[in-house]
Amino acid sequence: MKILVWNEFAHEKTDERVRAIYPDGIHATIAAFLREEGHEVLTATLDDEGCGLSEALLDTVDVLIWWGHIRHGDVPDAVAELVQKKVLEGMGFIALHSAHHSKPFKRLMGTSCNLSWREDGDYELVWTANPSHPIAAGIDRYFKLAHEEVYGEPFDIPEADETVFLSSYEGGEVFRAGCCFYRGCGRIFYFQPGHETYPTYLQPEVQRVIKNAVLWAKPTYRAPLACPHVKKISP
Amino acid sequence: MKILVWNEFAHEKTDERVRAIYPDGIHATIAAFLREEGHEVLTATLDDEGCGLSEALLDTVDVLIWWGHIRHGDVPDAVAELVQKKVLEGMGFIALHSAHHSKPFKRLMGTSCNLSWREDGDYELVWTANPSHPIAAGIDRYFKLAHEEVYGEPFDIPEADETVFLSSYEGGEVFRAGCCFYRGCGRIFYFQPGHETYPTYLQPEVQRVIKNAVLWAKPTYRAPLACPHVKKISP
Amino acid sequence: MKILVWNEFAHEKTDERVRAIYPDGIHATIAAFLREEGHEVLTATLDDEGCGLSEALLDTVDVLIWWGHIRHGDVPDAVAELVQKKVLEGMGFIALHSAHHSKPFKRLMGTSCNLSWREDGDYELVWTANPSHPIAAGIDRYFKLAHEEVYGEPFDIPEADETVFLSSYEGGEVFRAGCCFYRGCGRIFYFQPGHETYPTYLQPEVQRVIKNAVLWAKPTYRAPLACPHVKKISP
Amino acid sequence: MKILVWNEFAHEKTDERVRAIYPDGIHATIAAFLREEGHEVLTATLDDEGCGLSEALLDTVDVLIWWGHIRHGDVPDAVAELVQKKVLEGMGFIALHSAHHSKPFKRLMGTSCNLSWREDGDYELVWTANPSHPIAAGIDRYFKLAHEEVYGEPFDIPEADETVFLSSYEGGEVFRAGCCFYRGCGRIFYFQPGHETYPTYLQPEVQRVIKNAVLWAKPTYRAPLACPHVKKISP
Numbered sequence: 001m002k003i004l005v006w007n008e009f010a011h012e013k014t015d016e017r018v019r020a021i022y023p024d025g026i027h028a029t030i031a032a033f034l035r036e037e038g039h040e041v042l043t044a045t046l047d048d049e050g051c052g053l054s055e056a057l058l059d060t061v062d063v064l065i066w067w068g069h070i071r072h073g074d075v076p077d078a079v080a081e082l083v084q085k086k087v088l089e090g091m092g093f094i095a096l097h098s099a100h101h102s103k104p105f106k107r108l109m110g111t112s113c114n115l116s117w118r119e120d121g122d123y124e125l126v127w128t129a130n131p132s133h134p135i136a137a138g139i140d141r142y143f144k145l146a147h148e149e150v151y152g153e154p155f156d157i158p159e160a161d162e163t164v165f166l167s168s169y170e171g172g173e174v175f176r177a178g179c180c181f182y183r184g185c186g187r188i189f190y191f192q193p194g195h196e197t198y199p200t201y202l203q204p205e206v207q208r209v210i211k212n213a214v215l216w217a218k219p220t221y222r223a224p225l226a227c228p229h230v231k232k233i234s235p
Numbered sequence: 236m237k238i239l240v241w242n243e244f245a246h247e248k249t250d251e252r253v254r255a256i257y258p259d260g261i262h263a264t265i266a267a268f269l270r271e272e273g274h275e276v277l278t279a280t281l282d283d284e285g286c287g288l289s290e291a292l293l294d295t296v297d298v299l300i301w302w303g304h305i306r307h308g309d310v311p312d313a314v315a316e317l318v319q320k321k322v323l324e325g326m327g328f329i330a331l332h333s334a335h336h337s338k339p340f341k342r343l344m345g346t347s348c349n350l351s352w353r354e355d356g357d358y359e360l361v362w363t364a365n366p367s368h369p370i371a372a373g374i375d376r377y378f379k380l381a382h383e384e385v386y387g388e389p390f391d392i393p394e395a396d397e398t399v400f401l402s403s404y405e406g407g408e409v410f411r412a413g414c415c416f417y418r419g420c421g422r423i424f425y426f427q428p429g430h431e432t433y434p435t436y437l438q439p440e441v442q443r444v445i446k447n448a449v450l451w452a453k454p455t456y457r458a459p460l461a462c463p464h465v466k467k468i469s470p
Numbered sequence: 471m472k473i474l475v476w477n478e479f480a481h482e483k484t485d486e487r488v489r490a491i492y493p494d495g496i497h498a499t500i501a502a503f504l505r506e507e508g509h510e511v512l513t514a515t516l517d518d519e520g521c522g523l524s525e526a527l528l529d530t531v532d533v534l535i536w537w538g539h540i541r542h543g544d545v546p547d548a549v550a551e552l553v554q555k556k557v558l559e560g561m562g563f564i565a566l567h568s569a570h571h572s573k574p575f576k577r578l579m580g581t582s583c584n585l586s587w588r589e590d591g592d593y594e595l596v597w598t599a600n601p602s603h604p605i606a607a608g609i610d611r612y613f614k615l616a617h618e619e620v621y622g623e624p625f626d627i628p629e630a631d632e633t634v635f636l637s638s639y640e641g642g643e644v645f646r647a648g649c650c651f652y653r654g655c656g657r658i659f660y661f662q663p664g665h666e667t668y669p670t671y672l673q674p675e676v677q678r679v680i681k682n683a684v685l686w687a688k689p690t691y692r693a694p695l696a697c698p699h700v701k702k703i704s705p
Numbered sequence: 706m707k708i709l710v711w712n713e714f715a716h717e718k719t720d721e722r723v724r725a726i727y728p729d730g731i732h733a734t735i736a737a738f739l740r741e742e743g744h745e746v747l748t749a750t751l752d753d754e755g756c757g758l759s760e761a762l763l764d765t766v767d768v769l770i771w772w773g774h775i776r777h778g779d780v781p782d783a784v785a786e787l788v789q790k791k792v793l794e795g796m797g798f799i800a801l802h803s804a805h806h807s808k809p810f811k812r813l814m815g816t817s818c819n820l821s822w823r824e825d826g827d828y829e830l831v832w833t834a835n836p837s838h839p840i841a842a843g844i845d846r847y848f849k850l851a852h853e854e855v856y857g858e859p860f861d862i863p864e865a866d867e868t869v870f871l872s873s874y875e876g877g878e879v880f881r882a883g884c885c886f887y888r889g890c891g892r893i894f895y896f897q898p899g900h901e902t903y904p905t906y907l908q909p910e911v912q913r914v915i916k917n918a919v920l921w922a923k924p925t926y927r928a929p930l931a932c933p934h935v936k937k938i939s940p
Contacts (some may be wrong), residue, residue, distance in 0.1 A: 017935040029354070033527075035586050060521045081711055085582075088581055088582055090661060101697075106530060107577075108580045108581060110577060110579050110580035110653060111555070111653050111654050112555075112606045112695045112697070114695055114696060114697035115697060116376075116697075116700045117697070117699060117700065118699060118701065120512055120702050122702075125389070125407045125409075125940055127387060127408070127409050128388065129386050129389055129390070129409075129411070130389060131890075131926065131928065132890035132891075132925065132928070133925075134925050134926075137925070137926070138286075141351075142407075142938075144940055150700075150702075151360050151457045152362070153363065153364040153401055154363060154364055154365060154366055155364070156558065156654050156695070158395065158580075158628060158651075158652075158653060159398065160303050160394075161394070161395070161629065161866065162394065163398075163411075166409040167409065168403040170940075171703055171705075172360045172403050172703060173362070173403070174360075174362050174401040174403045174704045176311065176364070176398075176401070182628070182629065182867070183580050183628060184582060184837070185836075185837035186837075196499050197858075220837065220838075220839050220842070221836065221837040221838075221839075223836065223837070225582045225626070226584060226585050227571075227582070227585060227587070228587075229588060230586045230620075230622065231588065231589065232588060232590050233593075233641055235641075235642045235828055235830055235849055235875075243915060257585055303770045318937045319815070320817075323817055323861065326608065326828050342812075342815060343815045345789070345813045345814050345815035345888060346793055347793055347932070349931060350932060351932075351933050351935045352933075352934060353934060353935050356704055357937075360705055365695070366655075366693065367560065367654065367655035367656075367691040367729075368690075368691075369690050371691070372691070377703075379705055380687070383934075384934075387935065391793065391889050391930070393815075393863060393886075394866065394887065396631065396864065397652070400614065405705075406938055406940075407938060407940045416863075417632070417863075418815060418816050419816050419817060420601075420602035455600065455602065455603075455604050455607070456602040456603075456604075456607070459602065460817045460861070461818055461819060462806075462817070462819035462820060462822070462823050464822060464823060465822065465823050465857065465927045467825050467827075467855075467876045468612075468876055468878075470593055470640075470874075470878060470929035524753065584904075586846075595877045596859065597857070597878065598880050599857060599859055599860070600859060601859055611821075612877075621831070621833050623834060623871055624834055624835060625832040629865075629867065629868065630864075632864065633864065633868075633881075636871065637874040637879065638877050638878070638879045642873050644830075644834075644872065644873045646868075646871070653834040657716055
């Protein structure tokens with residue numbers, strides 16, 4: 001299985017707190033724990049040529065993981081359109097944390113993906129709403145993140161096809177933290193945890209969820225988009 | 236518009252704390268604030284003959300509201316089946332709090348409707364997940380209940396057609412507190428607040444949600460169940 | 471209630487067959503039967519300045535109806551983005567026939583909206599899958615269109631929130647011909663009939679469906695898109 | 706993987722036409738082609754003791770396939786309740802053809818599962834609405850059944866979680882012929898073809914769909930139903 005971890009890779013270069021947690025970038029940390037599963041894992045970042053994403057490359061990728069935040073606007077529309085197309089053709093897509101506002105995720109949802117947010121160092125409790133879902137495999141009734149950015153409802157997404165996790169925060173907010181969507185031939189998972197200033201991706205439960213999500217999002221079918229002019233059949 | 240408020244009417248007869256809050260029963264309190272809206276509101280209870288529910292009566296009812304808890308088992312299967320049938324034929328149905336385990340609601344969901352629960356006097360925060368939904372009209376970003384029974388995920392229901400409210404509790408649990416379902420010709424709304432030992436139904440926001448839900452659940456179409464043997468058409 | 475009927479208004483200017491059916495344009499025909507319902511109905515076309523669509527205008531429109539086909543590409547992205555934004559803010563949107571490939575509809579769905587198609591003059595049978603849905607009010611078990619363009623599955627849309635109509639054609643194809651979607655604060659209805667070379671919009675059942683859809687899509691709530699930085703509450 | 710094929714086994718005993726097609730019963734034919742896949746396949750029928758279904762047995766079964774028609778009423782409620790419970794606990798369930806009215810399927814749906822029907826020897830065209838779905842693997846754009854009983858909309862089911870197949874018939878009717886539902890920990894697939902007087906289950910495409918469905922419905926998680934009284938956590 002071939003996974004591509006994409007990261008805008010901005011905060012790690014400018015914020016000492018972030019670099020201390022993710023010295024080689026969030027993408028490197030995520031790639032490392034996915035490689036432990038025996039997957040082939042590539043990484044790409046915003047400053048790579050063409051954002052490190054080409055149609056030829058994505059045609060070989062099973063699942064694309066996306067992390068972005070302050071540089072969403074620097075992702076060319078053509079790149080966002082390419083990612084959307086490849087997901088609709090079957091490539092799995094996992095949008096992490098602030099990727100709720102990434103161009104590819106917003107294009108796939110068709111909504112603003114807006115939410116309420118604040119950053120006060122609250123703890124987060126991630127609750128399993130659907131323990132039978134493959135993405136929740138090995139996850140207990142809940143797990144705790146000592147500090148996370150708060151994302152609160154309303155979250156402007158289409159009604160999820162499957163709601164896997166719901167989170168609450170120290171301040172009482174709630175959020176649909178783990179949501180599955182089926183679009184075209186592709187499977188999409190959004191997962192809320194992952195603010196850059198906290199060691200979220202070092203936490204075993206978070207790694208487990210992402211490891212599960214990659215398996216869930218693996219394509220069962222890939223096909224080019226087509227709107228065929230068909231012939232009348234003679235039943 | 237004609238509304239029927241059904242209550243098992245058990246706790247109010249045996250528990251002084253409950254009687255102090257709902258001297259005439261939870262049904263009487265709910266009926267009273269719905270009458271303020273100009274609706275015709277009837278009430279029925281478990282100990283009425285035939286549970287106070289007949290097909291002739293329900294055929295005239297737009298929306299049935301259900302509250303039950305310790306006496307679910309005393310509701311005859313035939314009565315539960317009748318309610319299910321009338322909902323599928325178009326009657327609106329609102330299941331309150333512990334009615335998640337009522338026979339009619341379980342029959343309509345097809346699932347166990349199990350959840351996690353505890354009773355420690357936590358406060359509850361009810362968050363609006365879908366502010367554009369008619370049931371959320373006039374409800375702010377969230378409202379607080381000083382004390383409520385805690386209902387926690389996982390909540391074994393079919394994925395809701397519309398998720399209107401999500402709750403969190405003092406202890407950190409989360410719950411899909413306001414969920415809409417479309418079944419047959421009927422509309423169903425489940426709403427979590429309403430433990431008998433707290434004055435939940437006296438709170439304006441809770442009354443507003445129920446007033447909104449009744450309007451949302453009003454039938455747009457009613458039809459008897461049928462599985463017709465049809466004739467071949469000649470297009 | 472204020473309705474805006476938008477039409478690319480291209481075929482009517484170049485194709486005698488189309489002009490014979492819709493001498494003043496498809497938009498004029500649709501506007502006329504909606505005015506019979508007492509609605510205020512405006513029209514706009516692609517060649518109007520700014521496509522006849524401004525944010526100030528759309529803020530006053532309850533429901534926007536869209537018909538386009540060969541000139542989808544001439545609709546500026548900024549106009550498509552504006553329509554998407556206004557729908558997410560609450561404006562109703564009805565996409566007719568070949569508008570399945572219009573920029574606003576595709577943006578709202580997030581999918582390719584591709585389908586299979588052919589044009590052989592087949593009859594179409596539109597079947598009511600959900601007779602209790604307000605959009606099916608007054609529509610019988612099925613109705614027939616003497617001639618329509620064939621649209622066939624697979625139709626690359628997100629799973630519909632509500633499936634109201636399913637169609638079959640003389641050649642045996644099937645299609646989800648009437649689908650409802652909830653996005654942001656807005657309601658979206660797609661309806662398949664309406665190929666320009668046939669008098670589809672003159673047919674009473676088609677007019678009834680569109681009249682019903684306009685009432686269904688009327689906003690219950692409008693709010694500007696926002697992603698607020700919130701303050702920690704003190705429950 | 707362990708599969709149990711259940712059949713009321715009535716028509717085959719009384720109708721020469723049916724016995725000619727399924728000399729050992731529909732269950733035997735289905736079991737035979739599933740064994741070709743290397744699965745362990747058991748069968749049970751209505752006249753077996755306890756309908757051939759016990760909790761101990763079902764706890765070892767991955768997927769239960771159900772065929773019934775004229776003897777639905779002879780299935781004890783306790784057996785239907787057991788099947789429902791085991792599905793909610795994770796066992797896969799595939800309801801074939803007239804099993805739309807079987808007690809277990811109706812209990813799981815919560816609706817009447819009524820539909821329109823006629824039997825005139827029409828051909829049926831089964832169209833793939835979702836080619837990316839695992840259950841559609843290896844199935845072309847459509848396949849034809851020379852003769853089938855006609856099932857027509859409206860089909861009174863909850864909106865499907867995934868619509869895989871849509872059928873049309875010689876007479877023009879349409880039907881949601883292949884629908885997936887997620888309930889509790891279980892996966893449910895309904896598939897329309899399979900009238901007893903036609904050799905439907907001998908047709909390769911039908912066998913392929915059922916073979917695919919069994920793999921799709923295989924449990925990923927099994928857990929006993931529970932409604933736990935939990936302790937307050939100390940986050």
